[in-house]
Every structure is written in structure tokens, then in C-alpha cells.
Amino acid sequence: MxxxxxxxxxxxxxxxxxxxxxxxxxxxxxxxxxxxxxxxxxxxxxxxxxxxxxxxxxxxxxxxxxxxxxxxxxxxxxxxxxxxxxxxxxxxxxxxxxxxxxxxxxxxxxxxxxxxxxxxxxxxxxxxxxxxxxxxxxxxxIHAVEEDVKEIVLDENTSFVRANKRMREIESQCTLVARADIPVLILGESGTGKEIAAKLIHKMSNRSQRNFLKVNCAAMPADLLESELFGYEQGAFTGAVKSKPGKFELCDKGTILLDEIGEMPTVLQAKLLQVLQDGSFSRLGSRSSVKVDVRVIAATNIDIKAAIEQKTFRGDLYYRLNGFTVNMPPLRERREEIPVLSHHFMRKVAEKYNCAALPVSPALMRSLTAHSWPGNLRELENTIKRYLVLADEQAIIDELSPRQVGGPNRDSEDDSNAGEGLKQLVRHLKGDAESGAISQALEETGWNRKAAASELQISYKALLYKIKQYNLCPPQKRFNPDPAKIA
Ligand SMILES: Nc1ncnc2c1ncn2[C@@H]1O[C@H](COP(=O)(O)OP(=O)(O)OP(=O)(O)O)[C@@H](O)[C@H]1O
Ligand SMILES: [Mg+2]
CATH class of the missing domain: 3.40.50.2300 (Response regulator)
Structure with missing residues (x-):
């Protein structure tokens, strides 16, 4: 019936x-x-x-x-x-x-x-x-309206998923601007999906069959970044044993993503301005100029207008880059996407680790939708990854809404408080050990984050995230009370 x-x-x-x-x-x-x-x-x-x-x-x-x-x-x-x-x-x-x-x-x-x-x-x-x-x-x-839910596969590991009206609009903006072939500036907090949006623009453009390359402008010193972007001729500097094309040349007819553009050294900003004006530049150590046809997409999580006022970012470069701006909203402003994104990340991570996806119970989903997600979609993806690895739903719920050890707790088994306290303790110990190892690596490398990341065998970004998470800072920035005043 x-x-x-x-x-x-x-x-x-x-x-x-x-x-x-x-x-x-x-x-x-x-x-x-x-x-x-x-x-x-x-x-x-x-x-x-x-x-x-x-x-x-x-x-x-x-x-x-x-x-x-x-x-x-x-x-x-x-x-x-x-x-x-x-x-x-x-x-x-x-x-x-x-x-x-x-x-x-x-x-x-x-x-x-x-x-x-x-x-x-x-x-x-x-x-x-x-x-x-x-x-x-x-x-x-609060769950997504069906017509707002969509997944666009960008490559074998990446999809753009959206599940609310605002993100449907972002997708339309990306699709529209993809055809216009003008520079695009993508703004948004860390982990909101700026790189995904850049890949979406590339995929929707008629450059999609050509290269999409990303350069992180914050990850290296000015001279290295210059050779990375523009290439060099043999003998341009000590160690330049043979000439090498830069990312701009490799990206000819394709798309380049200049990530963390707000951190680009000012000397390079002038050279970039030139490329944006007529597509020409010269390799390091060369007098002749090269001409390329590259679509430039720039992304940053800093307040670019404040950077212009503080003269760390050129106003004329901003206006050149800003052919169109896409503003990626933080996850806390699109909570109704969380159930769809959680299931997407669960599927993605389970596929990657070749294991069965775990169910997301209503209690866990309530915690996921209530959390403020300062690290945005990256933090959500990592949380789902941790849930899949630990297979401990309560641990994730506690992580998202921390409680006192031994405080009011689960209403199931009698000994649940003791188990809970133990789990919290193990988590704290793990956290202490991790932050200790990171501090040590940073101190050993004189706070050279790149070197510390490679020593710890984690990505540069992961290290920055951990530094923030554990509130670590270089010795000179630490509060060092004057022993004379303590007496
Ligand atoms: N709309 C989305 N659909 C599916 N996955 C997404 C989406 N947005 C972000 N992600 C995933 O979240 C993570 C962070 O996204 P991304 O690297 O694009 O963020 P970002 O804004 O560039 O971060 P950062 O400022 O730290 O560079 C990635 O693993 C990405 O695959
Ligand atoms: Mg990024």
C-alpha cells in the first residue's frame, strides 16, 4: 500500500x-x-x-x-x-x-x-x-534544500561540493567569470575553499585542457619565488647550471593560481603587474622578454585593503588583479552545508584509506553543525578523517564541545565517566606530546617553519595550523617576566 x-x-x-x-x-x-x-x-x-x-x-x-x-x-x-x-x-x-x-x-x-x-x-x-x-x-x-546540493568533479581527488543558496551563487559566479578570461581575486578565511574555487574556474573555462598550476607566494623568499614564477637562464646565479622555465611559461594558455598573494614580496609585485598588463616578463639573467597567455587567479586570506593602506601591497596591482572578486564565506555562515559536506568528506576519506565509511549519528551531526569551525572546511575534513581513524564518535563530540574531565557525562554505562576521563587524559597527553615535538623542531631550526615542517615530515600548512592550534610563538615574542620583579 x-x-x-x-x-x-x-x-x-x-x-x-x-x-x-x-x-x-x-x-x-x-x-x-x-x-x-x-x-x-x-x-x-x-x-x-x-x-x-x-x-x-x-x-x-x-x-x-x-x-x-x-x-x-x-x-x-x-x-x-x-x-x-x-x-x-x-x-x-x-x-x-x-x-x-x-x-x-x-x-x-x-x-x-x-x-x-x-x-x-x-x-x-x-x-x-x-x-x-x-x-x-x-x-x-536546517538541512540543505535538495536543488542547492551539487557535486562537480574537478579531478580524480577533488570535487567542488555545494549545498546552499549562497554557494550555488558562488558556483554561478565562478562559471560566469570562467568564460570572461579576466584576472580573479578570491578572498576568504583559511580553509574556505579558495583553491577549490580556483580549480572550478579553470575547469569551467576554455583553458581546462591546459595546465593549472599553483604557486604559494608565502612559502619562499623573494629571489626563490621570482625564479619559481619567471624561470632563469643558465648562470643567472650560483647554482643555475642550466636554464629553467618558470611557472608562468609552463602555464602558457592555462591558469596560474597565486596563492597567498597578500604575502608576495613588494619587489615581485611590480614584475607581476607587468605580466598582468601585457603578458610579458623576462627570466632571471635574461635581457629578452617572454610573452605568455596565462589566466591569473590570486587568492588571499588577509585583509588586502588594510595591506594597501599599510603599503605592503600595491594598490595598482590590487586593481589589476581584481577583475572580479569571489568572496568565500566561512563555514559558520553556511552551516546547512555541514551534513552534505560531512558525508562527502567521509566518502572521500574512506575511499582514500580503502575502508568502509562510518555512519554519522544525529548526536554527532548536532555537534558538527553547532561547532564554530575556525579552520573552516579543512578543519571539518580533518575532523571526519579523525573520526574514521579513531572510530570513536564520543571522542569527536567531546573534541567539538570540550567538557570537564569527570564532569557530567554520558548516560549509558555506569563506568562511562571513568572511560571518558581516561580518553580525555589520553587525548591531552597526545596533544602535549605533539606540541612538545613541534616546539622542539621549531627551536632546533631557529623557527624556520619550512625546515621544521620537513623535519617533522608534515606539510608547511599543517605546521602553521598546529602552531596556531597550540598557540606556539618564537622565544622573543614570549612573555618573559623579569626575575627581579617576581620576588
Ligand atoms: N566546496 C568544497 N567542496 C569540497 N571540498 C572542499 C570545498 N571547499 C573546500 N574543500 C576542501 O577543504 C579543504 C580546504 O580547501 P582549500 O585548500 O581550497 O581552502 P583554501 O581557502 O585555499 O585554504 P588556505 O587559505 O588555507 O589555502 C581541501 O581539502 C578541499 O578539498
Ligand atoms: Mg589555499
């Missing part, structure tokens, strides 16, 4: 009628739920899983599912857990509320680990159902 009931009788839930699906083999339960919900919601009734699955794939898919445990739990039918897994993979953000008898409770608890939002015990009354609907429809409304 699959029917949609009396749409003409339904009242609006918010601006439109919310859709609720109910799966139960017992016609009496279906009738009762139809009676109490049919006048307020668009209710679809199912006594069998097959038509429900079909309905989930349609545009009119429900926003909430009430699912009886037993209706799909006997031997001839698909087991409730595997049905739930199928539903979760089809509709990762659909809240599923299980209906069960107290005798089934133990098994149904397993369903909550698989991502069921809640359990309502039979016999229930209208109040129980209304409470669950109120709570989980509200949760569903």
Missing part, C-alpha cells in the same frame, strides 16, 4: 506543508497516524519497504520518516538495519524515527548507532508523535 492522503485537507507547516512518510505493516497504526497527522502534514503511508524506497528517490520525497522496527524485521523481509542503511545512503540527512515495542528496545538502540534520529515506544500517543515531529522537522529544515 502506498498512498498520499487528502492534500486538500492539509494545513501549512511553516510556509508549506511538510511531507512525512510512515512505514508500518499494521493497518491500525497507519490509520491512527493518518488521523492524528493527516490534517497538518502531507502524509504518505507504506506497509512495505519497496514503494517507500521508490518514493525516497522522487522529488516529493519525505522530510521525516516514521518507521516501525518490526515491519521490516521478520525473516522474509529485509532486516530493519540493512533497510535503514539503504535509506541513510539514499537520503543521508532524512531524520528517521523508529517505532518499536519495549521488547525490541535493545535491538532498536543499534538502529540509533546507524543514524536513526530517535525511538518512540509503542503504545504511543499523539503527544509523543507531535514532540518527535516538532524536533526532527526543525532539524530537517
Amino acid at each position: 502506498a498512498s498520499t492522503l487528502k492534500p486538500e485537507n492539509m494545513k501549512n507547516h511553516g510556509s508549506r506543508t511538510a511531507r512525512i512518510a510512515i512505514l508500518d505493516a499494521d493497518p491500525a497504526i497507519l490509520n491512527y497516524l493518518e488521523q492524528i497527522l493527516g490534517d497538518r502534514f502531507k502524509v504518505s503511508l507504506f506497509s512495505d519497504p519497496a514503494p517507500l524506497i521508490f518514493n525516497l528517490k522522487e522529488a516529493s520525497a519525505p522530510e521525516l520518516l516514521l518507521m516501525d522496527w518490526h515491519s521490516c524485521g521478520d525473516d522474509e523481509r529485509e532486516s530493519a538495519l540493512s533497510l535503514l542503511a539503504r535509506i541513510r545512503s539514499l537520503k543521508p540527512s532524512l531524520p528517521v524515527v523508529m517505532l518499536a515495542c519495549s521488547a525490541e528496545l535493545k535491538e532498536v538502540v543499534a538502529a540509533t548507532r546507524m543514524g536513526a534520529a530517535d525511538i518512540i515506544l509503542k503504545p504511543f500517543d499523539k503527544g509523543d508523535i507531535d514532540l518527535a515531529i516538532e524536533q526532527y522537522l526543525k532539524q530537517a529544515s
Whole structure:
């Protein structure tokens, strides 16, 4: 049986009628739920899983599912857990509320680990159902609207995923500007996806078959950066045993991303201005000029206008680069994307490590959507990676909303507080050991971050992130109280 009931009788839930699906083999339960919900919601009734699955794939898919445990739990039918897994993979953000008898409770608890939002015990009354609907429809409304969700594959390891209206607009801006072939400036906090946006612009442009190269303008001193960008002739400097083309030449007819442009040394800014004006420059040690056709995309997370005022960034270069500006919003301003992004990162990381994806329970999803994400999408991706590696959901929830060791805690097993305290302790010890190793490497290299990163065998960016995370700073910047004043 699959029917949609009396749409003409339904009242609006918010601006439109919310859709609720109910799966139960017992016609009496279906009738009762139809009676109490049919006048307020668009209710679809199912006594069998097959038509429900079909309905989930349609545009009119429900926003909430009430699912009886037993209706799909006997031997001839698909087991409730595997049905739930199928539903979760089809509709990762659909809240599923299980209906069960107290005798089934133990098994149904397993369903909550698989991502069921809640359990309502039979016999229930209208109040129980209304409470669950109120709570989980509200949760569903912060989830992305279906038409806002899209994934564009950029290369074998990278996709641009967006799941809200603002990011849909960002995608349109990137697509439009891709065709215009003008310089683009991408602004945004660290980890908001500036590089992904640059790759998207390249992919959508008619340069997509040619090179896309990235140069990090903050990672090297001026002379090295100059030779990296513009190349050099044999004998241009000690060690230049043969001539070498720079990234601009390698990128001819393609796209170059000048990352962290705000950190580019001012001497090089003049040379870049010249390239932007007529596409010409000369290799180090050469008198003749080279002409190239390169689309320049620049990205920065600094306040570029403040840098112009402080004279660390040339105003004329800013106006040249700023043919079009894309502003990447921080993740905290696009929270409704978090469920879709979390599932995307989970799939991506599981594929990379060749292991099964872990379910994201409603409790974990609540923590993920509530967190402020100062490190934006990179931090979210790393958190999902840690969850997959540790397979400890509670540890991740605690990390996102730290609690006191031994404080009010999980309501499950009696010894949970002790276990929790131990986990926290292990995490603190791990953190201490990590920050100690990083401090030591920095001190040994005289705070040369590049050298320290290579000594620690982590990326330069990861090191910068860790320095921030552990609030480390060079000795001269540390607060060193005068021993004479301490007495
Ligand atoms: N829209 C997106 N869809 C999928 N993955 C994304 C998206 N935006 C960012 N990411 C992922 O998040 C991480 C950070 O993105 P990216 O490197 O583009 O950020 P960024 O703004 O350039 O950071 P930084 O300022 O630190 O260089 C990457 O692993 C990237 O794949
Ligand atoms: Mg970047």
C-alpha cells in the first residue's frame, strides 16, 4: 500500500506543508497516524519497504520518516538495519524515527548507532508523535534544500561540493567569470575553499585542457619565488647550471593560481603587474622578454585593503588583479552545508584509506553543525578523517564541545565517566606530546617553519595550523617576566 492522503485537507507547516512518510505493516497504526497527522502534514503511508524506497528517490520525497522496527524485521523481509542503511545512503540527512515495542528496545538502540534520529515506544500517543515531529522537522529544515546540493568533479581527488543558496551563487559566479578570461581575486578565511574555487574556474573555462598550476607566494623568499614564477637562464646565479622555465611559461594558455598573494614580496609585485598588463616578463639573467597567455587567479586570506593602506601591497596591482572578486564565506555562515559536506568528506576519506565509511549519528551531526569551525572546511575534513581513524564518535563530540574531565557525562554505562576521563587524559597527553615535538623542531631550526615542517615530515600548512592550534610563538615574542620583579 502506498498512498498520499487528502492534500486538500492539509494545513501549512511553516510556509508549506511538510511531507512525512510512515512505514508500518499494521493497518491500525497507519490509520491512527493518518488521523492524528493527516490534517497538518502531507502524509504518505507504506506497509512495505519497496514503494517507500521508490518514493525516497522522487522529488516529493519525505522530510521525516516514521518507521516501525518490526515491519521490516521478520525473516522474509529485509532486516530493519540493512533497510535503514539503504535509506541513510539514499537520503543521508532524512531524520528517521523508529517505532518499536519495549521488547525490541535493545535491538532498536543499534538502529540509533546507524543514524536513526530517535525511538518512540509503542503504545504511543499523539503527544509523543507531535514532540518527535516538532524536533526532527526543525532539524530537517536546517538541512540543505535538495536543488542547492551539487557535486562537480574537478579531478580524480577533488570535487567542488555545494549545498546552499549562497554557494550555488558562488558556483554561478565562478562559471560566469570562467568564460570572461579576466584576472580573479578570491578572498576568504583559511580553509574556505579558495583553491577549490580556483580549480572550478579553470575547469569551467576554455583553458581546462591546459595546465593549472599553483604557486604559494608565502612559502619562499623573494629571489626563490621570482625564479619559481619567471624561470632563469643558465648562470643567472650560483647554482643555475642550466636554464629553467618558470611557472608562468609552463602555464602558457592555462591558469596560474597565486596563492597567498597578500604575502608576495613588494619587489615581485611590480614584475607581476607587468605580466598582468601585457603578458610579458623576462627570466632571471635574461635581457629578452617572454610573452605568455596565462589566466591569473590570486587568492588571499588577509585583509588586502588594510595591506594597501599599510603599503605592503600595491594598490595598482590590487586593481589589476581584481577583475572580479569571489568572496568565500566561512563555514559558520553556511552551516546547512555541514551534513552534505560531512558525508562527502567521509566518502572521500574512506575511499582514500580503502575502508568502509562510518555512519554519522544525529548526536554527532548536532555537534558538527553547532561547532564554530575556525579552520573552516579543512578543519571539518580533518575532523571526519579523525573520526574514521579513531572510530570513536564520543571522542569527536567531546573534541567539538570540550567538557570537564569527570564532569557530567554520558548516560549509558555506569563506568562511562571513568572511560571518558581516561580518553580525555589520553587525548591531552597526545596533544602535549605533539606540541612538545613541534616546539622542539621549531627551536632546533631557529623557527624556520619550512625546515621544521620537513623535519617533522608534515606539510608547511599543517605546521602553521598546529602552531596556531597550540598557540606556539618564537622565544622573543614570549612573555618573559623579569626575575627581579617576581620576588
Ligand atoms: N566546496 C568544497 N567542496 C569540497 N571540498 C572542499 C570545498 N571547499 C573546500 N574543500 C576542501 O577543504 C579543504 C580546504 O580547501 P582549500 O585548500 O581550497 O581552502 P583554501 O581557502 O585555499 O585554504 P588556505 O587559505 O588555507 O589555502 C581541501 O581539502 C578541499 O578539498
Ligand atoms: Mg589555499
